[in-house]
Amino acid sequence: MILLEQSKNLRLMENSFWINPFIKIAGFRSLIYGLLGLLLIAVVAYLTGTHFYGFSDLGFAKDSEFWLYALEQLLSWVLISLCLYVSGLLFSNTKLRVVDVFGTNILARMPLLLVPLVRLIPPFQSFVFQSVEMYLLLGIYVLSLAWTMVLMFNGFKISSNLKGIRLIASFIISIVVAEILIRLILNSIYYL
Amino acid sequence: MNKKLPLSCPSCENLLQVKQLYCDQCETTVTGLYSLPIISQLSMDEQKFILDFVKTSGSLKDMAKKMKLSYPTVRNRLDDIIGAIEKLEADGE
Numbered sequence: 609m610i611l612l613e614q615s616k617n618l619r620l621m622e623n624s625f626w627i628n629p630f631i632k633i634a635g636f637r638s639l640i641y642g643l644l645g646l647l648l649i650a651v652v653a654y655l656t657g658t659h660f661y662g663f664s665d666l667g668f669a670k671d672s673e674f675w676l677y678a679l680e681q682l683l684s685w686v687l688i689s690l691c692l693y694v695s696g697l698l699f700s701n702t703k704l705r706v707v708d709v710f711g712t713n714i715l716a717r718m719p720l721l722l723v724p725l726v727r728l729i730p731p732f733q734s735f736v737f738q739s740v741e742m743y744l745l746l747g748i749y750v751l752s753l754a755w756t757m758v759l760m761f762n763g764f765k766i767s768s769n770l771k772g773i774r775l776i777a778s779f780i781i782s783i784v785v786a787e788i789l790i791r792l793i794l795n796s797i798y799y800l
Numbered sequence: 801m802n803k804k805l806p807l808s809c810p811s812c813e814n815l816l817q818v819k820q821l822y823c824d825q826c827e828t829t830v831t832g833l834y835s836l837p838i839i840s841q842l843s844m845d846e847q848k849f850i851l852d853f854v855k856t857s858g859s860l861k862d863m864a865k866k867m868k869l870s871y872p873t874v875r876n877r878l879d880d881i882i883g884a885i886e887k888l889e890a891d892g893e
Contacts, residue, residue: 769879
């Protein structure tokens with residue numbers, strides 16, 4: 609009885625809106641909301657000099673024009689979505705829709721807004737290495753990254769209807785390949 | 801009271817088969833051995849999904865609107881039901 613209750617609670621948690629909004633929102637609607645969100649992230653990142661070098665690296669420098677901040681977001685979104693879409697085509701028996709993969713993936717990026725938002729607060733705008741502010745910011749970044757990954761995973765799960773080891777393996781491989789491509793392209797742009 | 805049709809044996813969990821059918825109009829009893837139709841072997845939720853699917857003329861888009869779920873969620877449920885039916889058909893052969 610207790611195990612049944614625990615399993616029911618786990619399912620409720622997995623399907624909660626903050627962990628898996630894609631049960632209710634996907635496709636064109638999530639794409640539109642996501643594009644607006646992406647624009648917001650790019651604007652706040654520009655205002656605070658927050659660079660996203662790919663998915664797993666962050667840097668602070670108010671040295672670039674707006675288009676570079678927007679490009680960092682767009683590139684990351686498009687390449688990850690493309691890799692996930694290809695994985696879905698290869699391993700899923702379901703008819704994948706491009707709008708579902710791209711739409712859920714862009715909406716999944718919204719927690720990344722947290723770091724540039726926090727950077728609007730004066731103590732976080734410039735800080736000393738190994739200060740309290742730096743560690744707090746790092747903690748917020750790790751949390752927002754973890755949340756984003758969970759959302760991306762659930763978005764891909766809903767879009768592709770993949771299950772089990774095929775879902776996990778194709779998700780991880782797609783993220784790694786996309787990250788490599790993002791870094792290569794961004795590096796070639798930074799050193800132009 | 802809405803009664804649930806039992807599908808598996810409470811003792812050994814094997815799939816149940818129909819042995820007797822009764823007419824409550826003329827009190828005729830028919831005895832034989834019949835397999836449950838495949839659709840009856842699905843869960844109540846799956847059967848309800850199939851009925852709703854037919855009532856929306858096979859439109860997943862309309863079903864998604866009615867169920868207040870996203871399109872891929874509804875499509876995935878349909879794919880899972882298709883998988884379940886194919887498994888039942890394979891087991892029945």
